[in-house]
Amino acid sequence: MAAQQTDEHKYVYDFSEGNKELKDLLGGKGANLAEMTNLGLPVPPGFTITTEACQAYLATGREPDGLAGQIEAHLEALERAMGKRLGDPQDPLLVSVRSGAKFSMPGMMETVLNVGLNDQSVVGLSVQAGQNDRFAWDSYRRLIQMFGKTVCEVPGEEFEHALDEAKSAKGTHDDLDLDADDLRGLVDAYKKIFAKHTGREFPQQPREQLDLAIRAVFESWNAERAVLYRRQERIPADLGTAVNVVTMVFGNLGPDSGTGVAFTRDPGSGAQGIYGDYLANAQGEDVVAGIRNTVGLQELEQLDKSSYDELLGIMARLEEHYRDLCDIEFTIERGKLWMLQTRVGKRTAAAAFVIAGQLVDEGLIDLDEALHRVNGAQLAQLMFPRFQLDHEFEAVATGIGASPGAASGTVVFTSARAVELAAEGKSVILVRRETNPDDLNGMIAAQGILTSRGGKTSHAAVVARGMGKTCVSGADAIDVNVPAKRFTVAGQTVNEGDVVSIDGTTGKVYLGEVPVMPSEVVQYFEGSLDPEHIDNALVRAVHRIMTHADGKRRLAVRTNADTGADAARARRFGAEGIGLCRTEHMFLGDRRELVERLILARAADEREAALEALLPLQRADFVEIFREMDGLPVTVRLIDPPLHEFLPPLEQLAVNVAVAQERGEDVAKEEALLAAVRRMHEENPMLGLRGVRLGLVIPGLFAMQVRAIVEAAVECAQRGGDPKPEIMVPLVGAVQELETVRAEAEKIIEEVTREKAVEVLIGTMIEVPRAALTAGQIAEAAQFFSFGTNDLTQMGWGFSRDDVEGAFFWRYLELGIFGISPFESIDRDGVGRLVRIAAEEGRAARPGLKLGVCGEHGGDPDSVHFFHEVGLDYVSCSPFRVPVARLEAGRAVVETDGSDSR
Numbered sequence: 001m002a003a004q005q006t007d008e009h010k011y012v013y014d015f016s017e018g019n020k021e022l023k024d025l026l027g028g029k030g031a032n033l034a035e036m037t038n039l040g041l042p043v044p045p046g047f048t049i050t051t052e053a054c055q056a057y058l059a060t061g062r063e064p065d066g067l068a069g070q071i072e073a074h075l076e077a078l079e080r081a082m083g084k085r086l087g088d089p090q091d092p093l094l095v096s097v098r099s100g101a102k103f104s105m106p107g108m109m110e111t112v113l114n115v116g117l118n119d120q121s122v123v124g125l126s127v128q129a130g131q132n133d134r135f136a137w138d139s140y141r142r143l144i145q146m147f148g149k150t151v152c153e154v155p156g157e158e159f160e161h162a163l164d165e166a167k168s169a170k171g172t173h174d175d176l177d178l179d180a181d182d183l184r185g186l187v188d189a190y191k192k193i194f195a196k197h198t199g200r201e202f203p204q205q206p207r208e209q210l211d212l213a214i215r216a217v218f219e220s221w222n223a224e225r226a227v228l229y230r231r232q233e234r235i236p237a238d239l240g241t242a243v244n245v246v247t248m249v250f251g252n253l254g255p256d257s258g259t260g261v262a263f264t265r266d267p268g269s270g271a272q273g274i275y276g277d278y279l280a281n282a283q284g285e286d287v288v289a290g291i292r293n294t295v296g297l298q299e300l301e302q303l304d305k306s307s308y309d310e311l312l313g314i315m316a317r318l319e320e321h322y323r324d325l326c327d328i329e330f331t332i333e334r335g336k337l338w339m340l341q342t343r344v345g346k347r348t349a350a351a352a353f354v355i356a357g358q359l360v361d362e363g364l365i366d367l368d369e370a371l372h373r374v375n376g377a378q379l380a381q382l383m384f385p386r387f388q389l390d391h392e393f394e395a396v397a398t399g400i401g402a403s404p405g406a407a408s409g410t411v412v413f414t415s416a417r418a419v420e421l422a423a424e425g426k427s428v429i430l431v432r433r434e435t436n437p438d439d440l441n442g443m444i445a446a447q448g449i450l451t452s453r454g455g456k457t458s459h460a461a462v463v464a465r466g467m468g469k470t471c472v473s474g475a476d477a478i479d480v481n482v483p484a485k486r487f488t489v490a491g492q493t494v495n496e497g498d499v500v501s502i503d504g505t506t507g508k509v510y511l512g513e514v515p516v517m518p519s520e521v522v523q524y525f526e527g528s529l530d531p532e533h534i535d536n537a538l539v540r541a542v543h544r545i546m547t548h549a550d551g552k553r554r555l556a557v558r559t560n561a562d563t564g565a566d567a568a569r570a571r572r573f574g575a576e577g578i579g580l581c582r583t584e585h586m587f588l589g590d591r592r593e594l595v596e597r598l599i600l601a602r603a604a605d606e607r608e609a610a611l612e613a614l615l616p617l618q619r620a621d622f623v624e625i626f627r628e629m630d631g632l633p634v635t636v637r638l639i640d641p642p643l644h645e646f647l648p649p650l651e652q653l654a655v656n657v658a659v660a661q662e663r664g665e666d667v668a669k670e671e672a673l674l675a676a677v678r679r680m681h682e683e684n685p686m687l688g689l690r691g692v693r694l695g696l697v698i699p700g701l702f703a704m705q706v707r708a709i710v711e712a713a714v715e716c717a718q719r720g721g722d723p724k725p726e727i728m729v730p731l732v733g734a735v736q737e738l739e740t741v742r743a744e745a746e747k748i749i750e751e752v753t754r755e756k757a758v759e760v761l762i763g764t765m766i767e768v769p770r771a772a773l774t775a776g777q778i779a780e781a782a783q784f785f786s787f788g789t790n791d792l793t794q795m796g797w798g799f800s801r802d803d804v805e806g807a808f809f810w811r812y813l814e815l816g817i818f819g820i821s822p823f824e825s826i827d828r829d830g831v832g833r834l835v836r837i838a839a840e841e842g843r844a845a846r847p848g849l850k851l852g853v854c855g856e857h858g859g860d861p862d863s864v865h866f867f868h869e870v871g872l873d874y875v876s877c878s879p880f881r882v883p884v885a886r887l888e889a890g891r892a893v894v895e896t897d898g899s900d901s902r
Contacts, residue, residue: 415442549890579876691731
């Protein structure tokens with residue numbers, strides 16, 4: 001029984017006890033350290049404290065019972081294995097304390113290195129390192145700096161200022177030029193900073209350092225930047241982080257030591273080769289922080305060929321084992337290679353498609369798995385435009401293309417300013433020497449990120465790739481002066497507020513705004529690039545995966561289009577019909593005068609004259625659309641907004657009339673228009689006279705539209721076409737409304753199609769909650785349902801979309817009430833349940849009922865998966881999002897097999 005009790009509350013696992021499948025329990029880092037250990041790779045010994053321990057700590061504010069004893073037992077076992085004790089003054093065991101959540105959150109949570117050093121053990125460390133005082137004191141100053149900032153919230157800038165002062169006093173810009181005496185002095189300065197901010201001396205007890213570091217990593221799960229990152233990446237907030245306690249290995253022991261990050265393929269393009277960054281005589285945070293510019297991984301072959309060859313062998317083994325691009329952190333300690341971490345690496349959208357195709361060719365995965373490994377958000381990124389360059393544009397600097405894309409914007413030097421200007425609708429480029437996790441807000445707000453330091457594995461690069469932001473890093477020709485809000489490059493000064501353009505593919509930086517051109521992927525979708533006959537790995541990969549997605553998907557994908565041009569483009573993008581043709585757009589422009597005549601009509605003959613004038617115009621519109629969508633269904637929504645939206649605003653019209661009267665002008669027409677606007681004015685028009693209600697109140701309005709639709713279809717059919725019109729009645733809340741409109745429409749259809757038969761379906765838009773709840777009744781009169789999820793969300797939540805997103809959604813997102821706006825991604829529990837009820841009850845009443853969705857959610861990747869689960873027949877979205885919906889509809893089929901994906 002005692003053993004069972006221990007098993008039930010096991011909070012600590014040795015690396016030899018885990019594996020890569022235990023990410024939920026051990027976090028991604030711990031699970032992968034365990035996997036590498038079991039593969040026999042050179043991993044420093046250590047143990048992992050589980051996410052369950054973190055969850056318990058965060059829930060109660062204290063460590064769960066039994067955790068302290070389990071840490072002690074595993075620490076003792078580690079000391080026995082290493083033949084050292086934590087913090088021993090003569091031969092100290094030092095450990096790192098690292099976070100590690102299930103999903104990678106680069107730089108968002110905490111790490112403390114060199115735990116176990118104090119005023120005595122720093123001397124022992126120097127002796128064991130061969131009287132290497134510089135190494136020992138460098139390690140000690142790093143511990144105080146990281147511990148102070150991470151555990152005790154000492155402002156990191158104070159440590160950085162002290163380091164800059166030490167380098168300035170030495171007359172250098174490189175911390176490698178600081179000798180042992182300089183670093184002793186820096187340790188003293190760091191201790192004073194620590195004491196000033198904490199009111200206590202730096203802790204000298206190694207076990208106290210360890211316990212406080214573990215708690216700090218637990219608490220960093222709820223740090224502001226971690227919360228923001230999880231919200232951005234849609235990572236659940238209740239997972240918690242594991243904590244990894246790992247024996248320290250040292251890359252800062254001298255020129256025969258170093259640290260680096262490697263990728264098994266290029267995370268930017270997907271190209272095969274040797275990619276990564278290396279820094280001699282450095283610890284890991286130096287690489288990712290971008291404080292010193294790295295050298296390419298290939299240079300390690302010249303510095304330490306034995307370690308280089310061993311690393312390449314391990315990289316190949318890990319990629320084959322994980323069947324994916326691997327991101328690897330390593331340290332070389334005096335010629336001995338150690339593996340500190342591996343994970344499936346973050347990559348750009350282009351690399352995701354290219355690598356998926358490569359792995360299929362290599363037999364490591366099949367096409368279903370390739371489809372699983374890409375997503376609609378990545379495809380959307382690939383459809384963004386790129387710079388159109390000619391001789392007029394010369395780059396002023398070239399850095400590392402860390403995350404592709406073309407971005408132009410106003411230069412800002414702080415995250416706060418980036419957020420401020422972005423809120424005003426401006427595009428901004430965040431310029432920093434290097435970013436750190438505290439810059440996350442600004443990185444989210446910016447169109448692109450430009451740094452003068454760092455490489456492809458720096459914080460800026462990794463986070464930007466994960467978010468799909470354009471990033472150029474390591475542009476060291478740029479001298480960034482954040483306090484002065486300017487940078488200089490090529491003899492020119494760029495101030496905050498000036499415009500720059502950055503190319504995240506080539507790494508080039510341009511002054512001013514550079515024009516853009518369509519991406520190759522858009523050209524492929526539009527048919528101007530043949531994927532079988534061009535040397536473009538990305539386009540070939542997109543074509544291959546899209547073809548497989550189309551073959552797998554059950555959902556059809558239609559488009560929302562109101563013109564022939566939109567319809568034609570959507571069809572090139574793969575649309576299989578129109579799911580929403582809005583007719584209100586056909587009443588604007590030079591037709592507004594006819595609408596005014598309709599509204600102002602006080603007698604039946606005046607109203608009929610206005611409708612007769614509108615009829616041929618609407619018919620011509622529908623002919624054009626049916627021609628472009630020949631052979632495919634076209635769902636036409638009868639007029640939905642209230643008519644007064646086609647008139648001038650009441651206040652503006654009243655002022656104009658008053659001014660004209662004061663001038664003695666003839667305002668009879670304007671007065672009549674004002675009277676009509678006042679007559680039709682509503683306090684809440686979205687809940688007033690619109691949709692089906694308008695069609696029932698204004699005689700002949702819907703009849704005119706139905707006639708225009710059917711006559712256009714007949715005209716196309718007589719010319720040899722195959723029109724497939726579907727008439728959709730909006731805003732129905734009761735079956736009687738639909739029955740009334742349908743009866744009138746069927747008479748018109750019968751009359752118009754006598755000479756040429758055309759099948760015309762009549763259905764309704766489910767956008768009122770009552771319609772969803774009475775779908776069984778409404779299905780008796782409807783041949784199809786199309787869910788209008790925009791209005792269904794507004795009415796389901798009681799939100800006015802035009803008002804609430806700017807008014808308080810930011811606060812709801814901040815508090816975690818929303819993970820994402822319900823207008824952006826379907827609210828599965830509330831609005832989604834209404835969709836599910838309507839689908840089930842509608843089909844129960846009419847088994848052949850066609851079901852679709854035409855709100856903005858039709859192009860949202862997560863929502864597409866939901867609509868697949870519910871059993872809809874199609875989704876409809878804007879033309880540009882049609883490829884995204886096609887891809888996600890295919891992925892929805894693959895992922896119903898139980899793949900682990902969020």
